[in-house]
Amino acid sequence: MTSQTHDRLLIIDFGSQVTQLIARRLRELNVYCEIHPYQKVDDAFLREMSPKAVILSGGPDSVTREGSPRAPQSLFEMGLPILGICYGQQVMMHQLGGKVESGHGTAEFGRAYVTPTGATLDILGGWFSEGREQVWMSHGDHVSEIAPGFEVYGTSPNAPYAITADASRHFYAVQFHPEVHHTPNGARLYENFVRMAGFEGDWTMGAYREEAIARIREQVGDKKVICGLSGGVDSSVTAILLHEAIGDQLTCVFVDHGLLRKNESDEVVAMFRDNYNIQLIHADETELFLGELDGQSDPETKRKIIGKLFIDVFQKHADTIEDAEFLAQGTLYPDVIESVSFSGGPSVTIKSHHNVGGLPEKMGLKLVEPLRELFKDEVRALGRELGLPQSFIGRHPFPGPGLAIRCPGEITRPKLDILREADAVYIDQIRKHGLYDEIWQAFVAILPVRTVGVMGDGRTYDYACALRAVTSVDGMTADYYPFSHEFLGETATRIINEVPGINRVTYDITSKPPGTIEWE
Ligand code: XMP
Numbered sequence: 145m146t147s148q149t150h151d152r153l154l155i156i157d158f159g160s161q162v163t164q165l166i167a168r169r170l171r172e173l174n175v176y177c178e179i180h181p182y183q184k185v186d187d188a189f190l191r192e193m194s195p196k197a198v199i200l201s202g203g204p205d206s207v208t209r210e211g212s213p214r215a216p217q218s219l220f221e222m223g224l225p226i227l228g229i230c231y232g233q234q235v236m237m238h239q240l241g242g243k244v245e246s247g248h249g250t251a252e253f254g255r256a257y258v259t260p261t262g263a264t265l266d267i268l269g270g271w272f273s274e275g276r277e278q279v280w281m282s283h284g285d286h287v288s289e290i291a292p293g294f295e296v297y298g299t300s301p302n303a304p305y306a307i308t309a310d311a312s313r314h315f316y317a318v319q320f321h322p323e324v325h326h327t328p329n330g331a332r333l334y335e336n337f338v339r340m341a342g343f344e345g346d347w348t349m350g351a352y353r354e355e356a357i358a359r360i361r362e363q364v365g366d367k368k369v370i371c372g373l374s375g376g377v378d379s380s381v382t383a384i385l386l387h388e389a390i391g392d393q394l395t396c397v398f399v400d401h402g403l404l405r406k407n408e409s410d411e412v413v414a415m416f417r418d419n420y421n422i423q424l425i426h427a428d429e430t431e432l433f434l435g436e437l438d439g440q441s442d443p444e445t446k447r448k449i450i451g452k453l454f455i456d457v458f459q460k461h462a463d464t465i466e467d468a469e470f471l472a473q474g475t476l477y478p479d480v481i482e483s484v485s486f487s488g489g490p491s492v493t494i495k496s497h498h499n500v501g502g503l504p505e506k507m508g509l510k511l512v513e514p515l516r517e518l519f520k521d522e523v524r525a526l527g528r529e530l531g532l533p534q535s536f537i538g539r540h541p542f543p544g545p546g547l548a549i550r551c552p553g554e555i556t557r558p559k560l561d562i563l564r565e566a567d568a569v570y571i572d573q574i575r576k577h578g579l580y581d582e583i584w585q586a587f588v589a590i591l592p593v594r595t596v597g598v599m600g601d602g603r604t605y606d607y608a609c610a611l612r613a614v615t616s617v618d619g620m621t622a623d624y625y626p627f628s629h630e631f632l633g634e635t636a637t638r639i640i641n642e643v644p645g646i647n648r649v650t651y652d653i654t655s656k657p658p659g660t661i662e663w664e
Pocket of ligand 1: 496541542543544545585619620656659660661662663664
């Protein structure tokens with residue numbers, strides 16, 4: 145779908161692992177861009193899309209190989225500013241009359257430093273203030289002869305043509321990847337490029353919202369959509385966006401497996417039914433889930449039981465919605481990349497993650513995934529745009545199997561009740577101390593041990609619990625949060641005083657790896 149109201153930037157994708165990051169850098173500049181695979185981009189496509197500027201991405205192929213990807217030759221005659229990156233740079237040189245060679249010991253991977261040649265170039269404003277710039281290289285081939293009209297503006301030890309340009313035509317070509325984190329000043333280069341090209345930076349989340357709504361309407365027509373709601377940010381934003389787009393054609397299904405936190409189920413239902421007037425099936429399946437989990441203590445068995453029941457129950461309720469043709473999912477861009485295995489083989493399963501994957505095929509439904517192009521923080525921004533309260537948007541992640549994996553050993557109702565209370569006190573403490581937003585995730589795990597204590601003049605024999613709080617960027621690695629001793633002492637005292645059934649509190653200081661964030 146193409147924005148009708150904003151200037152458009154076209155990213156021609158030659159298959160680089162980091163093409164999405166180019167889009168991300170541009171969106172941070174409020175520039176509307178679209179990524180399209182090179183196979184799709186021909187003369188007719190260019191005419192119809194009518195971009196204001198074009199970026200040629202990197203890619204794994206070699207322009208020296210016959211049949212390797214190219215840009216349409218007409219692109220270079222349209223008078224548009226073009227920025228070529230890595231493979232994109234080589235395509236540009238090759239198609240404009242320069243030369244690219246393979247290997248010969250000039251491959252460069254990882255950090256490198258580019259030094260200026262002295263000539264000034266508009267898109268290099270703010271660069272080279274320290275005499276050189278750190279960049280991230282990843283290339284086997286290299287340009288050995290630049291195309292007519294081009295000049296050199298930056299060189300690195302293994303890339304004499306690290307930055308070249310034909311300034312009169314606004315063609316720019318760089319060997320490195322300015323979109324990655326390891327090119328610290330890379331965003332500046334994109335900013336200079338889009339400003340030079342005349343973009344006003346008026347594409348915002350508000351605009352994304354409008355466009356996503358139009359796209360949903362176009363895809364769904366007058367058919368019905370089912371959306372599984374967990375109360376997490378992704379499924380909530382998906383549901384609210386869909387509701388704005390198609391109103392009562394949407395029904396949400398919220399499966400309550402009896403493993404939610406204190407008041408969670410009421411909060412989710414109130415939020416969607418009362419505040420947003422969304423049609424919601426609240427499936428209270430506590431008996432079913434806790435019944436099947438009774439006596440089970442193996443972590444994988446618990447996860448598998450929950451995962452299977454979840455699908456059965458979701459399907460049972462979804463089947464009551466007549467003529468549903470679509471299933472909405474809050475799939476994010478990182479889920480899309482993670483679904484591709486580059487190792488070529490199955491990786492070890494640490495935990496069977498629980499989600500509704502596999503449902504659409506089983507139920508014969510088509511997918512609506514309006515967040516597929518977004519990163520997590522963009523989903524949060526969209527949520528804000530849709531009016532979701534900050535308390536909802538900033539929530540810590542909560543795993544699909546819920547409290548089951550925070551209750552090592554057998555799950556019993558009394559233990560779940562104790563856990564809910566302790567967790568509520570802990571989170572309250574964190575909020576009161578203003579630490580909630582600094583922490584990626586925090587929770588209590590109730591341990592399958594009882595210990596002896598003394599309260600008042602009496603002996604106690606109650607459960608021990610562990611507090612967990614971690615910092616993380618993506619949940620893949622994590623470090624424990626360095627609470628002060630005062631905070632820990634105060635929290636332990638509050639939990640023991642306020643939660644009958646717990647008489648000992650410990651703090652888990654394991655990082656990930658070697659630990660995982662959850663206890664099971
Ligand atoms: P671990 O425990 O593997 O967790 O370090 C990493 C992140 O994933 C969450 N998690 C899950 N999320 N379904 C989910 O949707 C699951 O089955 C699941 N298991 C763990 C965990 O809470 C942490 O944020």
